[in-house]
Amino acid sequence: MARKVSASTLRRVLNVWPPFLFAGIRVRTVSDDYRHARVELRQHWYNRNFVGTHFGGSLFAMTDPFWMIMTMQALGDGYIVWDKAAEIEFVKPGRGTVAAEFRLDDAVLEQIRAATAGGDKHLRWFETPISDAEGDTVALVRKQVYVRRKKPRDATA
Template sequence: MAIWPPFRFAGIRVPTIAEDFSHARVELRLHWYNRNYVGAHFGGNLFSMTDPFWMLLLMQRLGPDYMVWDRAGEISFEKPGRGTVHAEFHVDPAVVDAIRDAAAGGDKVLRWFETEVRDQAGDVVARVRKQIYVRRKRGR
């Protein structure tokens, strides 16, 4: 993901993805090319840095028998982000089991996941919610 253009050209880095896809950490450093008019992080980049991770981690944790898609997302900006900001994603095994159980009969499962974007002091810069769609693939 280090060379994926939407991340690379926004200044987004992914220093950590656990081998078992249970955790990821994403960072965004403030540069001249990703600042907004008032010198803080551009809100679109704050959302972009969190965008694919719940879907990607769940796809890997659930395995190839499931369709996993982003369905909806929202962000609330709590304070201006300056310097380096980060977001952490932790996929609880109990949540994966609950999704598998709910999708076992072929029904779609919609679940919201939340992530906080924090600055270097640990203050919340933004809160991001993503709704993930999961369904067991037909014939599996």
């Protein structure tokens, strides 16, 4: 069952969630309708790799839960939503503050609803570029989300 939580509460909880807190990841915004989020990662001594750029695990972690949570909250309680797969491509060394933006539009939600209307599962890929302060992409993260309508409960059970 999808947890009902306000976007502002989700933002506050994620900002103290240990995998984000200890990596230096900050959730800056989550829109009230769960259609947009912005996450930043500032470079510190504790999230640098051996050559002094952003640690790849931190870059990946900053994108991890958002597509699943946003899709789950936008579709509502009648759907099962899970992360299914993920991949990351490192494009250039990340330095300084980097950011990721997530935008879930109505057309995507309608495609998911149509694909799952008959009870079938649907696998949807989302792409998220992680950009530096100059707007250059330092990494490209792809997440695959599994979505299926919940089976109706038997009224006689």
